[in-house]
Amino acid sequence: MKAFILLFFISLPLCAAMNHGGMIMDETGMIMNHNPDILPKDCPKISKEVDLTIRAGHKFTKGFEGKMFTYDKRDWQAPGCARVNVTFINEDDIRHQFMIHGLPGYMYPKGMFTIEIYGKGQKTASFIVPSRDYTYYIHCEVSQHTEKGMKAQLKVGKGSGDLDSILGLTSALTPDIYPINNTQITWISMLISFVLGVGFILYLGRLLRIKLEQ
Amino acid sequence: MPHKRLYYQLIPVVFSLIALAIWQQPDFFQRAAGVNLPKGINPEFKQVLKIDKPCVDLHPEWRLAQNIDGVKISESRLCEPDNPYDVAAFVLGMNHISMPTLMSTNIAEDALIKSDDLDGDGDPDIIHIKLEVLELNGATPDSPNVFPQYEIAPGIMPGMWAFSPKLRGMSVKNFRSQKPNAILRAPSPVIRVEQGDKVYITLENTHYFPHTIHFHGVDHAFKTSKGGDNDGVPITGEKAVMPGKTRTYELQPRHAGTMLYHCHVQTDKHLMMGLAGMFVVEENRPNNWVQTFNVGAGHVRYSSAAIKEKYQREYDLHYQSIDKNLAKTIQESNDIRQISKNMHRVYNMSASNENYFLLNGHSFPYTLRDALIIAKPDENIKLRIANTQHSSIAVHIHGHKATITDYDGVEQNPIAQITRDVFHLAAAQRLDLNLQTTNDGLHSYGEGVWLFHDHVETAVANDGMSPGGNIALMVYENMLSATGLPNVRPDALDDFFSNRYYAKKHALWGKKEAGTFPPNTLHLILFALLVGAIVGLIFFIFRGLLRAD
Numbered sequence: 071m072k073a074f075i076l077l078f079f080i081s082l083p084l085c086a087a088m089n090h091g092g093m094i095m096d097e098t099g100m101i102m103n104h105n106p107d108i109l110p111k112d113c114p115k116i117s118k119e120v121d122l123t124i125r126a127g128h129k130f131t132k133g134f135e136g137k138m139f140t141y142d143k144r145d146w147q148a149p150g151c152a153r154v155n156v157t158f159i160n161e162d163d164i165r166h167q168f169m170i171h172g173l174p175g176y177m178y179p180k181g182m183f184t185i186e187i188y189g190k191g192q193k194t195a196s197f198i199v200p201s202r203d204y205t206y207y208i209h210c211e212v213s214q215h216t217e218k219g220m221k222a223q224l225k226v227g228k229g230s231g232d233l234d235s236i237l238g239l240t241s242a243l244t245p246d247i248y249p250i251n252n253t254q255i256t257w258i259s260m261l262i263s264f265v266l267g268v269g270f271i272l273y274l275g276r277l278l279r280i281k282l283e284q
Numbered sequence: 285m286p287h288k289r290l291y292y293q294l295i296p297v298v299f300s301l302i303a304l305a306i307w308q309q310p311d312f313f314q315r316a317a318g319v320n321l322p323k324g325i326n327p328e329f330k331q332v333l334k335i336d337k338p339c340v341d342l343h344p345e346w347r348l349a350q351n352i353d354g355v356k357i358s359e360s361r362l363c364e365p366d367n368p369y370d371v372a373a374f375v376l377g378m379n380h381i382s383m384p385t386l387m388s389t390n391i392a393e394d395a396l397i398k399s400d401d402l403d404g405d406g407d408p409d410i411i412h413i414k415l416e417v418l419e420l421n422g423a424t425p426d427s428p429n430v431f432p433q434y435e436i437a438p439g440i441m442p443g444m445w446a447f448s449p450k451l452r453g454m455s456v457k458n459f460r461s462q463k464p465n466a467i468l469r470a471p472s473p474v475i476r477v478e479q480g481d482k483v484y485i486t487l488e489n490t491h492y493f494p495h496t497i498h499f500h501g502v503d504h505a506f507k508t509s510k511g512g513d514n515d516g517v518p519i520t521g522e523k524a525v526m527p528g529k530t531r532t533y534e535l536q537p538r539h540a541g542t543m544l545y546h547c548h549v550q551t552d553k554h555l556m557m558g559l560a561g562m563f564v565v566e567e568n569r570p571n572n573w574v575q576t577f578n579v580g581a582g583h584v585r586y587s588s589a590a591i592k593e594k595y596q597r598e599y600d601l602h603y604q605s606i607d608k609n610l611a612k613t614i615q616e617s618n619d620i621r622q623i624s625k626n627m628h629r630v631y632n633m634s635a636s637n638e639n640y641f642l643l644n645g646h647s648f649p650y651t652l653r654d655a656l657i658i659a660k661p662d663e664n665i666k667l668r669i670a671n672t673q674h675s676s677i678a679v680h681i682h683g684h685k686a687t688i689t690d691y692d693g694v695e696q697n698p699i700a701q702i703t704r705d706v707f708h709l710a711a712a713q714r715l716d717l718n719l720q721t722t723n724d725g726l727h728s729y730g731e732g733v734w735l736f737h738d739h740v741e742t743a744v745a746n747d748g749m750s751p752g753g754n755i756a757l758m759v760y761e762n763m764l765s766a767t768g769l770p771n772v773r774p775d776a777l778d779d780f781f782s783n784r785y786y787a788k789k790h791a792l793w794g795k796k797e798a799g800t801f802p803p804n805t806l807h808l809i810l811f812a813l814l815v816g817a818i819v820g821l822i823f824f825i826f827r828g829l830l831r832a833d
Contacts, residue, residue: 095386097378097393100452128528136619138492138527162528164488165392165416165450180459186452188392189488189530211455213418213432213468217425217618218492235425242425246617 099187110200113151127161137219144222150201160187203227324796329789339363363768395450406571414450417491432464437647439783442611447472470645472561474578494524501543541693560672595666605638605673641743641753648755649780667717671709682734690716731760
């Protein structure tokens with residue numbers, strides 16, 4: 071009897087993890103549009119298995135002062151028609167997402183594939199990319215996480231260029247403005263340069279006049 | 285070389301010309317009108333003119349009274365009613381709802397867990413709540429605009445924060461939208477628990493600044509059972525909850541009433557940014573499942589057992605204000621060091637102003653969409669009012685006198701209760717009112733579309749543009765349209781739903797504003813020629829004098 075009760079409780083999370091409308095959900099998180107087997111129209115077969123382990127958390131912003139949350143790596147590659155098996159590891163105690171946009175809408179509703187983890191933990195799921203060269207947008211949509219560092223890209227094939235505002239890779243589309251630390255030396259050197267400039271022109275004028283007088 | 289005398293003789297000519305120029309000086313920037321006044325014009329407006337529908341009516345099916353997973357949710361005839369699936373989830377807890385209900389919400393499965401009927405009276409007594417911190421209208425490095433775009437009134441998007449139940453999935457309305465979905469909004473949600481419940485509230489700090497929760501007026505021990513911080517004040521307890529970290533607070537409130545909760549880190553700023561909400565402790569009753577969150581405050585679609593005994597309807601009214609200069613600090617940078625400096629050190633709260641005034645997260649005219657009090661004759665309506673502004677409010681409901689039943693969550697002796705028509709609340713105070721709709725010439729003057737608003741007149745405008753602020757309406761059901769808007773004069777609201785009106789680029793009452801005169805070009809040319817002649821002459825004289833013998 072005890073064993074039965076134990077089994078019942080162990081199986082609870084499995085019962086809870088049900089698949090609904092492309093979503094696999096339980097109390098630790100959710101996976102949306104998990105697709106390990108349906109091939110995009112333009113892919114006759116899986117070209118390659120690509121296993122990505124992506125970590126998310128505050129600690130990965132080390133070295134990027136002024137940001138708060140990010141992934142351990144923000145530039146990922148896969149060949150066209152690859153099956154991408156994402157192991158998403160959340161190292162914070164709060165919610166994070168691995169949300170990728172731009173996948174074909176006929177296979178992935180809204181063109182999205184998402185792994186969301188409600189706290190520390192990990193989940194693995196797969197999606198199959200089409201053959202075209204394209205750069206896919208990856209981010210975490212928890213309020214202000216994209217904006218404060220949690221943005222990445224997946225380049226399939228040669229990709230289609232880099233996305234903006236990716237930490238350590240590309241600059242922001244609307245960059246922040248910082249003051250310039252001018253000192254007295256800046257102003258003195260500017261003043262000296264100015265005087266030299268004037269002097270140079272006057273000197274040239276003088277040479278010209280002498281030449282004309284000759 | 286001519287003689288110097290020639291040049292000296294020219295000097296009086298210069299003075300005469302100067303005198304002539306002064307005498308014949310044209311009007312450069314303005315001039316008095318003669319008989320003919322300038323024509324009227326419309327103010328110049330550079331943005332694209334955008335006029336919203338008064339009610340977008342996205343979810344008419346949400347208005348109906350309905351039974352979801354056994355929860356009887358009352359009708360809500362507002363233009364923007366609360367999502368009934370959210371309400372069902374908040375009544376039952378995420379652990380008791382069906383999968384279709386869960387799929388119709390944007391709430392994480394561990395956001396609200398209700399369990400253990402400890403006193404055996406038919407309702408759960410252990411409540412686990414998880415709160416996140418969300419930002420509205422914040423900066424983004426990918427656009428000069430803010431994200432997500434939460435308008436408190438047409439075209440007005442101040443930076444704000446709010447606590448929210450732990451969410452999941454997409455934060456925007458739909459794939460192409462920049463607008464947050466219905467649950468990501470201001471103010472911080474009303475939290476409701478039952479007297480005696482063991483409540484565990486976990487702050488999961490998803491934000492980029494440290495925060496805490498302080499329970500204002502809610503019965504709680506100074507420390508948790510494990511000795512941790514339970515008052516949320518970093519000066520007296522533990523350090524603030526850092527970004528990415530969590531902390532659980534424990535409550536078992538013995539006293540029922542309308543209370544508050546708010547962040548206690550850099551409280552002056554963080555509270556005004558919106559990290560403050562109502563906390564309601566409902567009286568203990570058998571089989572009393574309470575609606576743990578009222579997102580966006582306003583109409584309570586599932587009232588507690590004790591409220592249903594005395595009242596036909598219940599509304600939570602959360603008054604809040606914003607200083608536009610404080611709100612701006614989160615919109616100007618994506619470097620949290622710069623934001624922190626601009627908010628906490630450059631911005632000076634002692635030099636603050638309140639520019640925007642919100643009722644339940646919106647300012648007029650958007651209050652018409654979700655902050656109406658809807659009534660029928662001969663009802664008792666429970667109003668819980670909280671003031672999280674810096675300034676006091678003086679709420680007045682046209683056509684009615686209501687009775688103050690509770691001050692700061694403490695019942696007033698019934699024989700000493702006061703019935704009046706202006707309700708004063710200083711900062712952080714709460715009042716519970718019984719609004720009776722009996723047409724007796726005292727409590728109500730009958731059915732109508734009655735304005736209700738703070739009578740401190742700075743608060744009935746959006747950054748000084750009136751009408752705005754926390755103006756809302758009390759509407760009797762027979763004067764309410766199918767889309768939840770009041771039956772008023774057809775053109776009564778037209779102006780206010782354009783982005784031009786609150787940008788102060790709309791002349792009032794359909795009139796044009798005074799135009800300008802054209803410049804008198806010929807006069808200006810003649811004057812310029814004269815001035816040129818004077819300068820040339822002066823130059824001629826100087827050069828001549830220098831070169832003359």
